[in-house]
Amino acid sequence: MSLRNQPDSYGSIAKWLHWLTALLFLGAYVSVYYRHWFTQEETPANWTALQLHLSIGITIGVLVILRIVWRLTNPVPRPEPGTPLEHFAAHAGHFLLYLIMIIAPLTGYIGTGADTDYFFLFEIPKFESTQAFVAIVQEQMGLTFEEFEKPVDFIHKKVLGEWVVWILVLGHAMAALYHHYVKKDRTLLKMTVTSKSKKRE
Template sequence: MSNNSLRYSKTMVVIHWLTALLVLGAWLTAEGGREIVDNPPLLHFTLGLAVLALIVPRLILRLAGPAPEATGERGWLAIVAKAGHGLLYLLMVGLPITGWYAASRMGVTVSFAGVELPALTAVVPGRPGLIAELHENAGTFILILAGLHTLMAIWHQLVLRDGTLRRMSLR
């Protein structure tokens, strides 16, 4: 087995770690409630939309070449790992879109990289609704899921000693 089949590409590694930092940064800069109409959390919007923007090259890289061979995951553990990764991808797409939608419902202008994005829905008075609540709760859930992802990688590295962390390193 070649060294390349054991590791992700350097581009994928950079996107992975950048995405992790962006997700954490978006969570740390999150604000809620109608108050954001007067003082929109622009950094939160930028970080969240950057996660969405990174999904495109990430998916292209995943489709263009196979992932490195799994390190001994079999049976239910392999199923749980695939489901967890799938859920992380779903959240990396869904969270920015639901946030953009919720901001649109409140009449908050969303921009990314200096470009004003169109509103996804009409402005409504009062609470922004279920999608905004889902966005807020899913924001915490992605952080929990990413934490579990990290703990599993550490468990693989320290307990199973299968070199899992090496797959996502630049060395």
């Protein structure tokens, strides 16, 4: 299997980055809702679940940078036959997914009031304790952390977390299944198995 993308398939690096990110998105949701639904405030389990959410979220933020670099330096596999509208929807959907992979970790990090104990290995200071916060938010924008945090949290939790991410990811996964089972083309295979050997009839 090639590391780089090929005309008829994503390469193994793009596949690993894609499926690892998908798994981490699941982990980000499981950890934060486990915290909400199954733990009591101020217990070790509540803190551990939060720390897992923060660590997973930051990992997604780092992976998306690698992913964008890899995407820009690799050929994109040929799209399967489809109408111009289908191709436009696929491009727009992928673009929006990249956007949420940037905005969700960013709003999470700059809006959190807790330092991250990254997978219990080392500490990453919260944005509020950094020089960047003082220079940009306090001095340039003239805001306190509480004033700054409100809209940022609203975007992170309500707009993205509760709605946009679900709708986009679900729509994206449904589209992949539609291609595989209804159109019977190679869209899903391009992101899963090795090329050539698995042609669809």
